[in-house]
Amino acid sequence: KIQYLTTIESLEKQKDGKYISVAGIIRKAKRVTTKKGDMMCFLEIEDFLGVVEVIVFPKAFYDNINYLVPDIPVVVRGKLDKSDDNNKIIADKVIGLEDYTPEFCIIVKPEQEDNAFFSKITETLQENAGPCPVYMYFMSSKKMIKGNREFWIDGSETIVNNLKNLLGKNSIKQR
Structure with a gap:
């Protein structure tokens, strides 16, 4: 699965289910508890060209908990979800921008x-x-x-x- 850093604006042109990486700043981070009692999070990530919602399910939440707070520059990796009118990213990795090394x-x-x-x-x-x-x-x-x-x-x-x-x-x- 090769993914390249992309802009939020260009998500419109991407296919549903594509594995992508986006860099931006966390504008909002809303933590919620699932029915099973696990924690998950809804993020709003912003780059210079747009904003996208990011869903961080429990496994990814616990793996990336230190980066799930507002005002932190991050790289989000995950699948693009176009199932409703808005683009969303289902995250499997959230990395602090300072820890991101391009490949x-x-x-x-x-x-x-x-x-x-x-x-x-x-x-x-x-x-x-x-x-x-x-x-x-x-x-x-x-x-x-x-x-x-x-x-x-x-x-x-x-x-x-x-x-x-x-x-x-x-x-x-x-x-």
Whole structure:
């Protein structure tokens, strides 16, 4: 499940049930008790372009309780729910923005799967080593692997542009 940070405004164009990530500030946090006695929460998240309701069911509530208060910048990951007139996100993760580390996915086309090409990719990744995990998606086998720590990158514009030049314009995605 690859998800990329998206704006709240762009949720209109997304499909129901799509797994998404949104960054914003919690405007409201209303905690409620379920019939079973568990806690859950309804959040209102705002970015520069809009507002969206986020539903945090008990499991996600207890896993993310420290971030479920107003005025905290967060990244919310979950499924988009368009079952009524308003877009909602059913959260499975709420991360403080300061704890969010972007991840990158490199899309490798079948014709790029050879040792010489992998040597160039490896060299490029190691030139800009850093804390951001790198995944490789192989189009031929539809398989994704997470790169070893030595192949993680700094997430800079430089590395992203170098990888685009090496692999093609749409070959690297941030998630």
